[in-house]
Amino acid sequence: EDQVTQSPEALRLQEGESSSLNCSYTVSGLRGLFWYRQDPGKGPEFLFTLYSAGEEKEKERLKATLTKKESFLHITAPKPEDSATYLCAVRPLNQAGTALIFGKGTTLSVSS
Amino acid sequence: DAGVIQSPRHEVTEMGQEVTLRCKPISGHNSLFWYRQTMMRGLELLIYFNNNVPIDDSGMPEDRFSAKMPNASFSTLKIQPSEPRDSAVYFCASSFDGSYGYTFGSGTRLTVV
Numbered sequence: 001e002d003q004v005t006q007s008p009e010a011l012r013l014q015e016g017e018s019s020s021l022n023c024s025y026t027v028s029g030l031r032g033l034f035w036y037r038q039d040p041g042k043g044p045e046f047l048f049t050l051y052s053a054g055e056e057k058e059k060e061r062l063k064a065t066l067t068k069k070e071s072f073l074h075i076t077a078p079k080p081e082d083s084a085t086y087l088c089a090v091r092p093l094n095q096a097g098t099a100l101i102f103g104k105g106t107t108l109s110v111s112s
Numbered sequence: 113d114a115g116v117i118q119s120p121r122h123e124v125t126e127m128g129q130e131v132t133l134r135c136k137p138i139s140g141h142n143s144l145f146w147y148r149q150t151m152m153r154g155l156e157l158l159i160y161f162n163n164n165v166p167i168d169d170s171g172m173p174e175d176r177f178s179a180k181m182p183n184a185s186f187s188t189l190k191i192q193p194s195e196p197r198d199s200a201v202y203f204c205a206s207s208f209d210g211s212y213g214y215t216f217g218s219g220t221r222l223t224v225v
Contacts, residue, residue, distance in 0.1 A: 034213050043116075043203050043216030044155075087155065099145065099168060100214070104154035 002027045002092045004103035012109045013078055021073040021086055021106045029093025033071050034100060035064050036087040044087055078110045116217035118204050124223045130192040133220045136185055137206030145205045145214060146179055146189050155203070161187065194224045 003026045013019055025033065032051050036044035048057040050066040057064045061082060063074045073086055085107045089100040117136040125131050137144050146158040159169040161181045169179070176195070181187040191198055201221050205214035 036213070041218075043205070043218050044214075046213030046215070049213055089155075099157050099160050101157070102147075102155040 002090065002101050004088055004090055004101055006086075006088050006103035006106050008106060009104070010107045010109070012111070013075075015079055015110055015112045016077045018074070018076045018078070020075070021108070023071040023073070023088030023103055024069060025071070025088075025090045026069075027090055027092040027101075031091040031093050033066055034089040034091070035071070035073055036089065038085045038087055038105065047086075075108070078108070080110050080112050083108055083110045116204055116206050116215050118202075118217035118220050120220060121218065122221045122223075124225065125194055127195055127224055128193040129224075130190065131194045131198075131222060131224075133189040133202050133204075133222070135187045135189070135204030135217060137187070137204070138215055139185065141206035141208045141215075142184075143207045143209070144181060144187050145207075146187070147203045147205065149201045149203060149219070158189070158202075191222075194222075196224045198222060199224050 005024045007022045032049050034049050035047040037047055038044040048064040053066055053068045055066050061076050065072045085105040087102055087105045089102040091100050116138055119134045143162050145160040147155045148158055149155045157171045159172055159179045160167055164181045177191055179189045199222055201219045203216050203219045205216040207214045
């Protein structure tokens with residue numbers, strides 16, 4: 001069964017304290033790994049897509065990396081406005097069409 | 113573009129009542145997805161449409177749930193009869209071939225009492 005597991009469930013950081021979020025996946029084959037940000041009361045917002053091991057994408061203080069079994073979202077010198085839930089999703093090879101399977105997310109809190 | 117538009121934002125209903133959730137996808141997007149989000153289970157795919165045709169409805173929990181997409185600009189998710197365990201946030205999302213990720217709506221928070 002295709003699965004996505006994110007850790008930790010929750011992470012508290014001080015402003016400027018860099019860290020990483022983990023997304024482990026078990027799929028028959030990967031057609032893409034996606035990262036989303038979700039703020040309270042809102043829908044998830046697309047951040048990155050990664051397609052192959054070794055690929056990296058960056059956006060401001062965020063950098064996503066991908067290996068054959070997991071992905072990391074690195075947060076460098078975070079600010080309070082980075083506080084949100086970060087969701088990881090995969091598109092398995094055997095999944096018809098373009099549907100995604102999501103992990104439960106990591107809730108990040110950054111205090112000043 | 114106004115993004116994906118969902119209505120209502122909040123719905124409180126009594127057990128046994130019919131509930132209809134609505135979604136207007138982004139113009140030009142050819143895929144539409146309905147997801148349900150709870151604390152326990154996270155985001156779960158209920159059904160998705162491609163070019164207005166249902167492709168995968170294996171996530172629809174029971175026959176009480178049904179979804180339609182009569183045209184490219186409108187979709188509904190209906191629950192009849194509703195039960196307290198249906199309480200969740202329901203999201204609609206759309207994409208064009210999905211390569212660049214989905215665009216989600218703001219969701220409908222459903223409470224069944």
